[in-house]
Amino acid sequence: MSSELSSPSFEDLARPQALTQPIYEPGKPIDDVARDLGLDPATIIKLASNENPLGPSPAAVEAGRRAMGEIRLYPDGGCCELRRRLADRFELKPEEIILGNGSNEIIELLGHVFLEPGDEVVMGTPAFVVYKLVTLLFGARPVEVDLVDHRHDLGRMADAVTGRTKLIFLPSPNNPTGTANSQEEIEALVRSLPDSVVFVLDEAYAEYLERPADFRPLIAAGHKVVCMRTFSKIFGLAGLRVGYAYGSVELIALLNRVRQPFNLNAVAQASALAALDDGDHLERCRLSNREGLAQIAEGFKHLGLEFIPSVANFVTVRVGDGRGCFQVLQEAGVIVRPMEGYGMADWIRVSVGTREENDRFLAELEKLTGSAR
Ligand SMILES: Cc1ncc(COP(=O)(O)O)c(C=O)c1O
Structure with missing residues (x-):
């Protein structure tokens, strides 16, 4: 028993870098959010990991x-x-x-x-x-x-x-x-x-x-x-x-x-x-993204929010309390990414979704930012 107690732990045996390695926080999967919040997974949209809303070819x-x-x-x-x-x-x-x-x-x-x-x-x-x-x-x-x-x-x-x-x-x-x-x-x-x-x-x-x-x-x-x-x-x-x-x-x-x-x-x-x-599918995705970027930018302007004009498939926007905004949106079934891990605690990042998904995100954000004013 005593020899067991004095034996080195796994951590004692680990490389020092493994012990101090920061942990990556991925976007939350839809099923996890559904389970945690008691929501129907079919009603949740994930705009947190810059995925393609049209899916693959x-x-x-x-x-x-x-x-x-x-x-x-x-x-x-x-x-x-x-x-x-x-x-x-x-x-x-x-x-x-x-x-x-x-x-x-x-x-x-x-x-x-x-x-x-x-x-x-x-x-x-x-x-x-x-x-x-x-x-x-x-x-x-x-x-x-x-x-x-x-x-x-x-x-x-x-x-x-x-x-x-x-x-x-x-x-x-x-x-x-x-x-x-x-x-x-x-x-x-x-x-x-x-x-x-x-x-x-x-x-x-x-x-x-x-x-x-x-x-x-x-x-x-x-x-x-x-x-x-x-x-x-x-x-x-x-x-x-x-x-x-x-x-x-x-x-x-x-x-x-x-x-x-x-x-x-x-x-x-x-x-x-x-x-x-499938070049046609690629072109459809490119076009849909371009329209989505414009739609989201328009929505942010309407809400008077500062955002970073993007050429990718996501936009980062200043909302005040990024973590709080992420949580409220998540409770409404819209998963975005809080940005404090990137040193941008005031911001959230939203991936471009389909037109309907973008509308829903903007509507939920409006409820939130409107009530904060
Ligand atoms: C800039 C950048 N590079 C690489 C990756 C990782 O991509 P992959 O899924 O191929 O590992 C990401 C994913 O979000 C990214 O944003």
Whole structure:
């Protein structure tokens, strides 16, 4: 008994970074909210995780169903077909592309390859929180550069680079602000970086842009750039977890070295392939999002609320007490995202929904902000 008492606990055995690792707070699932609040799940709308309100292409759903028939087999560990198709689409070689279990996994793979205790990682704040989480997980130091007017200030980011900097993360458009940096600005930053820094461009929302930037020439010219994209947003496959990155053959080979052999399941691979083929659906989603952004912006103007004009599929708006607003909306069956985790306690972030969902969100918000005045 006494020897049991003196034995080390799991925490005693854990890596120090595991003990201090902050915990990611995801958007609440509809069923959890329904259970907690005694609501009918069918009446709840989730506008909390920048998902696609139109869902995936029906062809992607069908392809996933078909792939279910073969799930006793391991998936293609190299995602060969999907890499080939993405390579065709981007006019790259398949060896220049890697698939991840969401682009979150790619961020972690970058940590596995590049980060050691003492290294620094430059990132904006507020920006997508997973850059910081992965940096801390590997014992490296996040160097956070304040956004200016809700946009990444690339000059300040360049100034934050030191001899210890290994990675720079730039999401464009950024989450949670919905702002983007221009191709020219980003290129100028990349060209100013020392050779010892890897620049990571996170293009999770690029397909929503009128004209997404193109960094393939920089990669081809030998700059240390890697671009990440995802099927979670405009392709509507968030639940299947499919992200990818493209970069030099050398960099992609390193990322492959540290990834698990079957990181992307067979259903996800099949659905993503079919989703790529449905250009009409993509265009419908783009148009619906554009209309939704305008509708929500109009609604905020009507309510006299400050908001950050967005080029992505979500908008961040100043409501006073973000957590309180989130709670009241949630009780009304509308799930949004409070922003105190991003240092924006006065704000909430709302994902663009269907026209009806946006109307319902705005109506509930009006009740709330109207009664607060
Ligand atoms: C900027 C940004 N990058 C990456 C991701 C993660 O995407 P995935 O679902 O591919 O892991 C998100 C998700 O919200 C995001 O906002």
